[in-house]
Amino acid sequence: MFNDLNPILHSQLRLSIVSILMTVEEAEFTFIKETTGAAAGNISIQIKKLQDAGYVKVEKTFKNNYPNTTVSITDKGIKAFENYVNNLKKYINPKK
């Protein structure tokens, strides 16, 4: 039905993750988990898909001796998000 909408972004959880990353410079995995309320495993899978598409950058470090994953959006991701929002607007208001 919505063929022109980027299928990578047209998914609830992936769209939520990208929306979070559009608001911040970078976010820790736990912040994304708390904000979306999704399960850690599901978030990991979706972040991997976004990473494979080149939309996000994932950095794994250590914080207080615990593994810490930080995610940030890439330029390609920003452009894809902007295109996605523009396409959404066209669907909602096709005359514009």
Place this chain on the structure above:
Amino acid sequence: MKEEITPEQSLLLIARTIEETKTRFKENGHIMILWGTLTFIVFVSQYIFVQIGWYKLFDIAWTNILFLFGGIYTLLYTWKKLKNKNIPKTIIGRIMTIMSWVFGINLMIIGIFFGHRFGVALGPLFLILFALFIIMIGVSIKFKPITIGGAIMNLMGFAAFYIDPQYHGLLLAAGGVVAMVIPGILLNKAKRKENV
């Protein structure tokens, strides 16, 4: 499972997520109330010390101890908050943190080492500089009471040029209440309301 969401739902989801993200790391008024109270205590006590003749004896040490306490507390509070709450990095947050420290250190250096060179303009200068910084905070976190408080302080700075310099300290104290304590309390109230 393939999920199908409509364009309307997508836009709503984007708007909600962005709003939720902003709310989660919105600053509370705690530090503003602290600095407003410190400003009030320091400048009212300075005025009292002048009146009872203790100015040279206690003033500089007292002022520096209180502001130093404020600086150390702010540092520890920010560090603890960042460590415990996984606060994400934002460009505005980074600029605000750097500007806060640059601003605070500059005001301290001016106050301690070069205050006498500004003569009677020191009070108005401090009021105007404080006001500019507070307006910047208000605009960046989009909270009108802070911006309005800063604007009032800014006007107080210009008004100070027409007021006897011995009362400049009291104007700074009043500025601390109008531009920091009251907006800080309102910010905390607004934050609590959002969390309900």
